[in-house]
Amino acid sequence: MTPEELSVLVKTTLAEAVDAGHITLETLPEDVRVERPKSRDHGDWATNIALQLAKPAGMAPRQLAEILSSRLAEHAQVTRVEVAGPGFINVTLDAAASGQLAHTIVEAGDTYGHNQALQGHVINLEYVSANPTGPLHMGHTRWAALGDALLRLLRASGAEVTAEYYINDAGSQMNVFAATVLAEIHGEDRPEGGYPGEYITELADTVAAQRPDIRDLPRQEAHGLVRELAYQAQLAQIRGTLESFGVHFDEWFSEKSLHDEGRIHAAIATLREQGHIDDRDGAVWLRTTDFGDDKDRVLIKDDGEPTYFAADAAYYLSKRERGFSEKMYILGADHHGYVGRLKAMAACAGDDPARSIEILIGQLMSVKGARLSKRKGNVIALDDLIEWLGTDALRYTLARYPADSPIDVDPDVLQSKTNDNPVFYVQYAHARACNAARNAEAQGVDHSSFNAAQLNHPREEELLAHLATFPVTVARAAELREPHRVARYLEDLAGAYHAWYAKCRIAPSTLDDGTVEPVTELNRTRLWLNSATSQVLRNGLALLGVSAPEQM
Known part of the structure; x- marks a missing residue:
């Protein structure tokens, strides 16, 4: 049961x-x-x-x-x-009722652990959203791992979720980015405030290859062309890095589209209808203090230019117009100030911020011995971290801790093949279960019969108890937005499996005279339990975006 x-x-x-x-x-x-x-x-x-x-x-x-x-x-x-x-x-x-779970899990396969705790929730989950002016670096790594793990958990718990990347492709940083690449094309010094790193040279070469006439164009025309071509090349590189990290976004939303399609002024009109807009000192203000913000926010400056907050408001309303009743943001530790203003903005738009918007603030990570990347420009690049430590080790470690706790990653531990390395410990349990199944099947043990009542050894009762809590763990982790609960569960399950494996044989024993005992119903039933355990380990690792190797 x-x-x-x-x-x-x-x-x-x-x-x-x-x-x-x-x-x-x-x-x-x-x-x-x-x-x-x-x-x-x-x-x-x-x-x-x-x-x-x-x-x-x-x-x-x-x-x-x-x-x-x-x-x-x-x-x-x-x-x-x-x-x-x-x-x-x-x-x-009843022992048989408990043991029956092994059969249930194997029959359910990849869907065991899925639940309907969040059925009916329609969520837009936005995370990473780095500026497309350079490669992703270590500061983005944790949000990529956590965001994707949370996405998987929410979906496994019945929610309808769209993963979205907000491309900050508007504003002054894009002009500085274009000016930096254009200067490199012309062999000039980097402009003041320009972006460092050898990747700028690579982008300049890419643009020049696409447009050999770029050096002959008028400066202003060339600037606009470089802005677009270098941006597309850098965005493609970001997409590739995320895909290599196992992170896929359903939607890539352009901030520039908010400006080009008039959505910012449409958003201001909507907010004005709600009665929380003031025109004063030549600017347009949103009275977010009506809903607890520490100060009102400017939407349109006195020179007629919209602020970043105006784009934030338009983006929020865009999500609402696209049918997302719940908007979830994963932001870095330097964005604490955004919580109050975004919730107040949602209230100004006529929504209940307690239901319509959720903001998760996380702490940064550090890696002992990590070196800055000259090519990427004085940052520790995500590509380099993947090559150095591996996707599995990084993703598991980053999902293993609450988002609001700082992490100092020890490469020596992550690269070790010992029980001190949590991801190795869990993956080894899965590989061991797969190997145990292969050995048992080689001796004639199969799934042709199952008698739940025979799973009555204390270690079997303990293992079944752990297996039974997996769906509850998944649902709770999704409800609380805490993927680390799944990682810690997997470590406990791996421990219970190793203890069971040491006490309960799956394959028949070889006697002193070299003969092998006949296959019994207990052997077959234990194979079901072994298969159930490997299935849950595999399902749990998949929720964290981590592979489940069959041999190590």
Whole structure:
């Protein structure tokens, strides 16, 4: 029995008690959460549903819990039900009901762990969004890994999510970028504030190859042409880097389009209709202080030019117009000031910021011994990190910690093939399970039979308990926006698997005389459990964008 099936059983039991008149409730809860108790002595699963419903039911929590527990105890797959503390219900399942999970997981395959916790949520998830004026560097690495892991978690939990990259292709930085590349084409010194790095030379060569006449064009015409060609080349390089890191975006949204298509002025008109626009001192202001911001924000300066915040407002409204009821941003530690103003802007647009916009602020990472890239321009480039440490090691490590905690990555640990390296530890568990399956199958063990009741060894009970919590872990990680919960779960599961592997043989034993014991139903059933474990390890690693090697 899976946690989801037990949850349904508790809800069904509650409905039956209400129908019988033993409990009075106007409405039943949409779902019932079951969790692993801290101590296995308290059973396999626990629920606090009696505590939640006591007040609306008009009865003491323990009284309600006793009614439910007596009914649950009658179920064939339940061995024992106890009421603990103020009204917790602890459930111990029949061994066969617990063991059946191994069969369920193998049958579910890649979909095991998927759930509907966020069904109905339509989310635009924006992350990375680096300026297209240079290669991605270490400052973008963590957001790429975290954003993509969160995307996978949200989708696995039933949400409809679009991954979006906001291209900052408008503003003065693009003109400086074009001027830098054009100066390189003409063999001139880099302009003041220009971009350093040998990649500028590469871009200049690319542009010159596309337009051999570039040096002969009038300066202003050449500047505009270089701006576009160098931008497209740099953006293509960014896309390639992200794809090599396993990160794919559904939408690449151009900031420039907001200006070219008149969306900024349309957004200001929308905000004006909501009654939060002021015209003063020759400028256009949005009264974000109406909703808790520390100061009002200028949308149009007194010289008639829109501000970056005006583009932010237009971009937000564009997302709303495209049907995204929830807008999620992943921003760096230097963007704390954006939280208040963006939420206030959403409120000025007539939305409920508690529901329509979510901003995740993360801390930066550092890597011991990482060297600046002369070619990329005094940065530690993501391409270099991938080549040095590998995609799997980077992605797993960056997903393993809460976003709001700084990370100092130790390359020696990430490159080691020991249990001190968490990604190696988890990947090795998967490879070991695959190898165990190959060895067992070579000795004639297959999936032709399954007897859940035989999975009664204490190590098997522990392993099954870990496997059962995977869907709950995925749902919780998605709800809390915390991919690190999946990484830590995988490490616990790997530990439980290694302990089981040491005590419970899958393949038949070889006797002292060299003969091999016949294949039994226990061997076959344990192969199912082994396969279930490798499936969950594989599913969990996939949620983090990490591979699951079959041999190491």
